[in-house]
Structure formats: C-alpha cells, structure tokens
Amino acid sequence: MNRKRRMVAASLLGGIAAATWCCGGGATTADGDSATNSTVITARHLDYDYPKRTAVFEGDVVVVDPRVKIIGDTITAVFMTNNQPESVTAVGNVRIEQTNRVAVCNHAFYSVKSGLLVLTGKPIVSRGTDVLSGTRITFNRDTDKMECTDAKLIVAPGAAGLNDFMK
Numbered sequence: 001m002n003r004k005r006r007m008v009a010a011s012l013l014g015g016i017a018a019a020t021w022c023c024g025g026g027a028t029t030a031d032g033d034s035a036t037n038s039t040v041i042t043a044r045h046l047d048y049d050y051p052k053r054t055a056v057f058e059g060d061v062v063v064v065d066p067r068v069k070i071i072g073d074t075i076t077a078v079f080m081t082n083n084q085p086e087s088v089t090a091v092g093n094v095r096i097e098q099t100n101r102v103a104v105c106n107h108a109f110y111s112v113k114s115g116l117l118v119l120t121g122k123p124i125v126s127r128g129t130d131v132l133s134g135t136r137i138t139f140n141r142d143t144d145k146m147e148c149t150d151a152k153l154i155v156a157p158g159a160a161g162l163n164d165f166m167k
Contacts, residue, residue, distance in 0.1 A: 039065040043075075053079040061090075071095040072108075085112045094119075101127045103137075115141035129156035 044059030055077045063070040073092025080086045088110045090096075096103040106121025117139040119125070124133045134148040 039063065041075075053081070053083075055079075067098060069095075069097040070108075071097075087111050094121075101125065105137075115143075117141070130154060 041057060041061070041063045043057035043061040045057070047056045047058070048054070049056075057075045057077075059073070061070075061072050061075045063075065070090060072090035072094045074090070076089045076091075078086045078088075088108075090108040092106065094103075094105050094108045096108065103119055103123065103125045105119040105123035107119070109118045109120075110116070119137040120135070122133075123135075123137045124131060125137055126132070131154045132148060132151065134151045136149040138147045140146070
C-alpha cells in the first residue's frame with residue numbers, strides 16, 4: 001500500500017468520523033494531544049478500490065477525529081461519485097468514544113445521508129454511570145433522537161436520567 005492511497009482514503013474519511021457519533025465535544029489525538037481538525041486512521045492493512053469507491057481498513061483499526069474515536073477490527077467506508085462519504089461500517093470489537101460517552105458493539109453502521117448510526121451485536125452505550133443496552137440502538141443525528149429495541153436503561157441515583165443521556 002503506498003502513502004498516496006493511505007492519505008487519499010484518510011482524507012476522504014475525515015468527514016465521516018466527525019459525524020459518526022452524533023454531535024458534540026472534542027477528543028484527543030492518539031498521542032493524547034488536544035484535537036485538531038485532522039482525522040488520523042491507522043490499521044494493519046488498507047485496501048482501497050477506486051472503481052467501487054470503497055476503503056476497507058483491517059486489523060486494529062483506530063480512527064481518531066476531533067469529535068470521536070472509533071476502534072474496530074474492520075472499518076469499511078463507501079463514497080459517492082463526488083468523493084463525499086456515503087456510509088461507514090465497523091465490524092468486530094467496535095468501540096466508539098466521544099467525550100463522556102462510550103458505545104461498544106459487534107457491528108456499527110452509519111449512513112451519512114440519513115444521519116443514522118445503528119449499533120447491533122450486543123450494543124451497550126454508557127455515559128458516566130448510566131448504561132443503555134438492547135439488541136439494536138439507533139441514533140438520529142438530524143433529529144437528536146435515540147431508539148432502542150429490547151431496551152434496558154440503568155440510571156444511577158441522582159443522575160439527570162434519559163433526557164441528559166444524549167448530551
């Protein structure tokens with residue numbers, strides 16, 4: 001894999017990572033420095049298919065963006081003909097971190113157009129000591145709404161509750 005392909009795929013993924021975990025606060029870089037507008041993606045292997053406009057990152061994938069950090073075994077990004085991101089799929093040991101929220105699951109799918117982030121495969125979302133789990137958790141970036149199938153919400157005493165869970 002040459003440096004140019006890594007840079008092209010990384011620059012195309014920049015907008016995806018920022019929008020993946022709804023909206024909100026900053027993150028730190030992999031080195032612990034304060035966030036910049038850059039997105040850094042590391043993986044053991046990258047396969048970028050130009051005709052199909054698909055980038056597949058495999059093996060210890062870490063996406064560090066100013067707004068979110070995504071970890072997974074495999075992360076696949078699909079792009080539209082104008083090179084804008086269309087969707088991102090993370091599979092295997094998925095972990096999404098943003099400020100004080102953490103989501104873990106086996107499969108995460110994000111559609112840029114619809115603004116939906118769908119977590120399946122034993123999804124768990126936590127904020128502080130509050131924990132939400134179910135069989136499917138969906139966040140809508142545009143409406144700031146969340147839906148959970150087979151939901152179980154644990155709210156710690158004195159916590160703000162579900163209204164503050166998304167913030």
